Amino acid sequence: xxxxxxxxxxxxxxxxxxxxxxxxxxxxxxxxxxxxxxxxxxxxxxxxxxxxxxxxxxxxxxxxxxxxxxxxxxxxxxxxxxxxxxxxxxxxxxxxxxxxxxxxxxxxxxxxxxxxxxxxxxxxxxxxxxxxxxxxxxxxxxxxxxxxxxxxxxxxxxxxxxxxxxxxxxxxxxxxxxxxxxxxxxxxxxxxxxxxxxxxxxxxxxxxxxxxxxxxxxxxxxxxxxxxxxxxxxxxxxxxxxxxxxxxxxxxxxxxxxxxxxxxxxxxxxxxxxxxxxxxxxxxxxxxxxxxxxxxxxxxxxxxxxxxxxxxxxxxxxxxxxxxxxxxxxxxxxxxxxxxxxxxxxxxxxxxxxxxxxxxxxxxxxxxxxxxxxxxxxxxxxxxxxxxxxxxxxxx
Amino acid sequence: xxxxxxxxxxxxxxxxxxxxxxxxxxxxxxxxxxxxxxxxxxxxxxxxxxxxxxxxxxxxxxxxxxxxxxxxxxxxxxxxxxxxxxxxxxxxxxxxxxxxxxxxxxxxxxxxxxxxxxxxxxxxxxxxxxxxxxxxxxxxxxxxxxxxxxxxxxxxxxxxxxxxxxxxxxxxxxxxxxxxxxxxxxxxxxxxxxxxxxxxxxxxxxxxxxxxxxxxxxxxxxxxxxxxxxxxxxxxxxxxxxxxxxxxxxxxxxxxxxxxxxxxxxxxxxxxxxxxxxxxxxxxxxxxxxxxxxxxxxxxxxxxxxxxxxxxxxxxxxxxxxxxxxxxxxxxxxxxxxxxxxxxxxxxxxxxxxxxxxxxxxxxxxxxxxxxxxxxxxxxxxxxxxxxxxxxx
Numbered sequence: 135x136x137x138x139x140x141x142x143x144x145x146x147x148x149x150x151x152x153x154x155x156x157x158x159x160x161x162x163x164x165x166x167x168x169x170x171x172x173x174x175x176x177x178x179x180x181x182x183x184x185x186x187x188x189x190x191x192x193x194x195x196x197x198x199x200x201x202x203x204x205x206x207x208x209x210x211x212x213x214x215x216x217x218x219x220x221x222x223x224x225x226x227x228x229x230x231x232x233x234x235x236x237x238x239x240x241x242x243x244x245x246x247x248x249x250x251x252x253x254x255x256x257x258x259x260x261x262x263x264x265x266x267x268x269x270x271x272x273x274x275x276x277x278x279x280x281x282x283x284x285x286x287x288x289x290x291x292x293x294x295x296x297x298x299x300x301x302x303x304x305x306x307x308x309x310x311x312x313x314x315x316x317x318x319x320x321x322x323x324x325x326x327x328x329x330x331x332x333x334x335x336x337x338x339x340x341x342x343x344x345x346x347x348x349x350x351x352x353x354x355x356x357x358x359x360x361x362x363x364x365x366x367x368x369x370x371x372x373x374x375x376x377x378x379x380x381x382x383x384x385x386x387x388x389x390x391x392x393x394x395x396x397x398x399x400x401x402x403x404x405x406x407x408x409x410x411x412x413x414x415x416x417x418x419x420x421x422x423x424x425x426x427x428x429x430x431x432x433x434x435x436x437x438x439x440x441x442x443x444x445x446x447x448x449x450x451x452x453x454x455x456x457x458x459x460x461x462x463x464x465x466x467x468x469x470x471x472x473x474x475x476x477x478x479x480x481x482x483x484x485x486x487x488x489x490x491x492x493x494x495x496x497x498x499x500x501x502x503x504x505x506x507x508x509x510x511x512x513x514x515x516x517x518x519x520x521x522x523x524x525x526x527x528x529x530x
Numbered sequence: 531x532x533x534x535x536x537x538x539x540x541x542x543x544x545x546x547x548x549x550x551x552x553x554x555x556x557x558x559x560x561x562x563x564x565x566x567x568x569x570x571x572x573x574x575x576x577x578x579x580x581x582x583x584x585x586x587x588x589x590x591x592x593x594x595x596x597x598x599x600x601x602x603x604x605x606x607x608x609x610x611x612x613x614x615x616x617x618x619x620x621x622x623x624x625x626x627x628x629x630x631x632x633x634x635x636x637x638x639x640x641x642x643x644x645x646x647x648x649x650x651x652x653x654x655x656x657x658x659x660x661x662x663x664x665x666x667x668x669x670x671x672x673x674x675x676x677x678x679x680x681x682x683x684x685x686x687x688x689x690x691x692x693x694x695x696x697x698x699x700x701x702x703x704x705x706x707x708x709x710x711x712x713x714x715x716x717x718x719x720x721x722x723x724x725x726x727x728x729x730x731x732x733x734x735x736x737x738x739x740x741x742x743x744x745x746x747x748x749x750x751x752x753x754x755x756x757x758x759x760x761x762x763x764x765x766x767x768x769x770x771x772x773x774x775x776x777x778x779x780x781x782x783x784x785x786x787x788x789x790x791x792x793x794x795x796x797x798x799x800x801x802x803x804x805x806x807x808x809x810x811x812x813x814x815x816x817x818x819x820x821x822x823x824x825x826x827x828x829x830x831x832x833x834x835x836x837x838x839x840x841x842x843x844x845x846x847x848x849x850x851x852x853x854x855x856x857x858x859x860x861x862x863x864x865x866x867x868x869x870x871x872x873x874x875x876x877x878x879x880x881x882x883x884x885x886x887x888x889x890x891x892x893x894x895x896x897x898x899x900x901x902x903x904x905x906x907x908x909x910x911x912x913x914x915x916x917x918x919x920x921x922x923x
Contacts, residue, residue, distance in 0.1 A: 258636075308901045308903070309634075309901050311636065312843075312898075313898065313901055313902070315843055315901075316897035316901060319890055319894030319897060320891060320895065320898065322890050324891055326887035326890065327547070330884050331884060451706055451709075454702055454706060457699075458699075461699055492717065492718040493714055493719035496713050496717050497710065497711070499710045500709075500710035500711060500714075503704075503710075504703075504707060507700060507704070507707070510695040510700060510703075511700075
């Protein structure tokens with residue numbers, strides 16, 4: 135196995151870029167109008183991808199095949215549609231900024247899921263924890279009058295849900311999937327109940343204190359890419375920057391510190407970890423609680439920094455997309471973040487597609503789930519969970 | 531016994547929520563009583579003088595079910611509960627059947643929707659091509675919807691059997707894929723959206739002849755359709771298949787211990803696939819009966835906000851995966867949901883909008899407690915403490 139030619143991996147990554155190029159050439163600002171160009175380039179990427187797969191590079195080769203096919207199809211469709219439509223839909227700066235906005239809550243929640251699952255506790259209650267964060271951060275902001283305390287209260291509500299999940303799955307050793315399902319029900323019921331009780335027909339107040347945007351006007355003065363950079367990064371919400379930093383923090387904590395090593399060992403082989411004196415129960419409790427806090431923070435972003443209000447069931451499956459991103463990203467911080475960016479981009483594209491075709495944009499929403507299904511099916515490199523994920527630990 | 535105590539515990543805890551809202555114990559009890567009345571179960575207990583309702587006699591009887599009462603408030607509420615009981619039984623069986631094979635089918639929602647979508651498509655599109663008699667159209671629609679559920683669940687079963695992909699992950703993904711594909715079909719500008727729809731984009735209505743006959747109540751006011759008997763039959767089929775056939779034996783063997791089953795010559799992969807496909811059939815059937823029985827069309831709100839398949843998880847857990855248990859648990863959840871609905875709960879006693887959320891809270895609590903066997907655990911702990919006290923004494 136060591137004699138695997140490294141060249142094919144590099145070729146695979148190159149093919150991913152070539153596949154993207156196939157679509158890019160047909161889109162603004164270049165806008166090649168003949169379908170031959172994207173088809174030929176897409177097929178070229180596809181061929182390299184198949185070659186890498188045959189030579190044993192299943193993961194990268196799979197990405198290359200997917201990129202080739204996607205580039206071919208998207209590029210072809212772009213050459214078939216009118217220039218006006220293209221230029222209305224594809225505004226790169228706005229698309230990337232929207233991608234970051236849509237990806238932020240997903241990144242936050244999937245990093246939460248990462249803590250929980252790396253410690254060996256499956257958390258399909260992310261959805262409910264996000265919903266708790268979304269409601270209680272709005273309520274907290276309303277009551278205290280400032281978003282900082284609102285965020286703290288929202289995060290605390292997520293921590294409570296995390297503790298509840300930990301109590302049932304770690305102490306009582308209940309089925310973790312049942313527990314997560316129960317959390318989703320409880321959070322939905324509780325937040326809708328409180329919403330009707332406290333805000334009734336009027337909805338949440340309109341004049342809530344919001345998490346501010348960070349204005350970086352100096353980006354516009356950078357030569358060549360200035361305008362683009364300002365469009366993407368110039369007016370991002372403070373929480374987006376916090377979450378970007380969070381990805382690095384989580385990566386360092388989980389993979390570069392002793393605590394992270396303990397966390398991962400508890401998730402892979404709790405008995406061995408216990409033998410060397412690691413407190414499996416304590417680690418799992420802390421991990422699941424953190425997971426609730428991060429998921430709630432993601433939910434708080436949606437209600438407090440994105441739409442500035444709360445409506446019942448407003449998370450609408452984003453917790454499950456975060457879970458999907460975690461799986462798609464192979465239970466790694468950067469993998470999950472990149473998956474979230476991909477899913478966020480598909481959301482952003484689907485919203486801008488709404489301009490001229492609502493139905494296609496609806497269909498686009500299903501894309502993250504299809505991709506994840508393909509990923510767990512092992513067509514594009516297998517996703518493997520931590521070995522003890524989902525198994526309660528019995529101390530002997 | 532334990533499931534019953536679990537329900538009581540959940541009702542007690544949610545009672546605290548009601549108590550905090552209403553502020554008095556009397557009002558809390560009154561709320562529960564109103565929910566019970568709203569569920570229509572009170573119909574069975576209305577002892578008194580009832581006009582028998584048969585021409586040429588003015589005889590009175592004690593119990594309402596001896597009359598031909600179809601329109602009283604209690605009877606109408608009970609019809610609602612029974613209508614909801616049908617899909618809950620079937621999605622409960624969908625979760626339970628997979629459970630018995632050691633699989634957690636969290637995709638009941640998607641399979642139910644796949645069945646609903648297939649039923650709408652077949653019932654609206656097929657009459658354009660073929661002029662079938664009413665009964666045949668219904669049979670073809672139901673079979674098609676059942677197959678749609680089976681195929682969707684079969685994908686998850688197949689992936690579990692071949693590459694070992696965890697069925698929880700795959701069924702969650704399939705749920706959302708179906709939700710969005712369904713929204714695409716019937717949503718704004720979708721291929722099957724009807725031009726005549728109102729505020730919410732929806733499918734066409736199914737033709738009159740595809741609707742299931744109503745045997746109790748007014749067909750125009752959502753009377754009880756014959757799907758109830760199909761749900762009963764499904765409970766029997768479930769019990770017989772599991773306990774009296776080779777397939778059921780193999781499924782249970784795999785569920786009990788896959789390694790031992792494999793050692794005994796049972797194909798684990800084949801049973802994973804079959805168990806999921808059969809589970810999907812139950813859920814798909816639920817979708818068909820709902821569409822043909824009372825929904826008659828699908829709109830994107832109902833596709834995106836339906837929770838039937840998820841409540842099926844609670845039904846299966848509370849019913850301990852047995853036919854009788856599933857039947858009873860489905861009745862509980864159907865009564866709870868109907869009793870707290872805006873249509874049935876007396877708004878002067880408790881705000882129905884709050885009560886709808888309350889029933890979701892109760893469902894969550896029941897799932898939580900049943901999943902942990904909380905009652906059993908508590909009882910065991912007390913037993914153990916008593917034993918250790920006796921040992922030290």
